[in-house]
Amino acid sequence: MELTYKGTKIKLILGDITKEDTEAIVNAANSSLLGGGGVDGAIHKAGGPKILEECKEIRKRQGKCPTGEAVITTGGNLKAKYVIHTVGPVWKGGNNNEPKLLANAYKNSLKLAHKYNIKTIAFPSISTGVYGYPKEKACIVALNAVKEMLDKLNFEEIRFILFSKYDFDIYKKTINQIY
Ligand code: AR6
Numbered sequence: 001m002e003l004t005y006k007g008t009k010i011k012l013i014l015g016d017i018t019k020e021d022t023e024a025i026v027n028a029a030n031s032s033l034l035g036g037g038g039v040d041g042a043i044h045k046a047g048g049p050k051i052l053e054e055c056k057e058i059r060k061r062q063g064k065c066p067t068g069e070a071v072i073t074t075g076g077n078l079k080a081k082y083v084i085h086t087v088g089p090v091w092k093g094g095n096n097n098e099p100k101l102l103a104n105a106y107k108n109s110l111k112l113a114h115k116y117n118i119k120t121i122a123f124p125s126i127s128t129g130v131y132g133y134p135k136e137k138a139c140i141v142a143l144n145a146v147k148e149m150l151d152k153l154n155f156e157e158i159r160f161i162l163f164s165k166y167d168f169d170i171y172k173k174t175i176n177q178i179y
Contacts, residue, residue, distance in 0.1 A: 001172055005179050006150045009157040012175065013122075014168040017161040018046035022120040024082040025075070025161075026109050028127065031064040031087050033071065038129040039163075043083060047076035051083055068104030070112045082118060084109045088127030091134065099141050102127055106145035110153060119156040125167055139170050143178040 001012040017025050017039060027043045030036050033055040035044045044051055054073035058065075065071055070086040086109045089101035105126050113121050125142065127133035146158060162168040 001175070003175070003179055005147065006154070008150050008155045010146075010175070010179065011157065011159045012168060012171045013159055013161050014163075014165060015161055016042070016163070017122055017124050018042050018078060020122040020159065020161060021079040022122040022157065022159060023080060023118045024072075024084050024113055024116075024120070025078065025080040025122045026070075026124060026126070027083050027085045028124050028129070028131075029065065029085040029087055031066065033059055033065050033085055036130070039124045043078070047078045047083065050074065050076040055085065068101040068108060070105065070108040072112050072116060080122070082116065084112055084121070086126065088131055088133065091127065091132040094137070098127075098133065099137075102133060102138060102141045103145035103148075106142055107149050110146065110149045110155070113155070114153045120159075121155065121157075122159040122161050124161055124163070125171075128167070135167060135170050136174070139167075139174050140178070143171070143175060147178060 028039050058071050067087045086105040088105045089098045128135050128138045
């Protein structure tokens with residue numbers, strides 16, 4: 001499934017983000033930046049110890065990564081040259097600024113990508129695993145946040161990597177309502 005919006009190709013892919021060959025892949029990290037389970041664990045496992053070393057350096061320099069913010073490391077052994085680590089919100093019922101914080105995670109990842117002149121980026125479905133954000137709601141926020149950024153910044157290709165058919169179908173159903 002793909003479309004073009006303002007010159008940027010948008011693709012929905014059912015798959016494992018650690019295998020993507022975009023210049024950057026985005027990690028759904030936590031504020032510690034020191035690793036975890038889910039996609040975070042998979043990225044550190046596939047990318048090797050260099051990524052964690054760089055995350056530790058960032059921790060020393062600037063402390064924890066606040067929710068909605070993003071930092072960048074190299075991609076270690078991954079095909080991707082960079083990993084952008086962002087922190088999505090924990091779902092606490094929806095009245096705790098979750099949509100804004102989730103949108104910020106996507107937007108700040110793209111701002112950082114732009115700063116590094118990265119033209120192709122792959123996102124996972126941030127916050128929808130361990131952090132419990134309802135999948136349909138998160139999909140709408142993700143697609144809108146990226147769209148909003150594409151009104152300002154230009155990229156070649158943005159991929160949404162969905163880890164299950166269920167997630168993929170939600171994106172497929174929603175994308176035409178937003179783009
Ligand atoms: N490729 C693409 N998507 C994946 C992969 C993969 N290899 N593995 C899992 N997903 P989660 P969160 C999907 O829990 O909710 C970590 O421990 C998964 O199915 O990875 O933002 C961090 O350290 C789900 O749809 O991230 C944090 O502590 C989505 O990725 C915490 O989890 C996000 O699920 C962050 O929680």
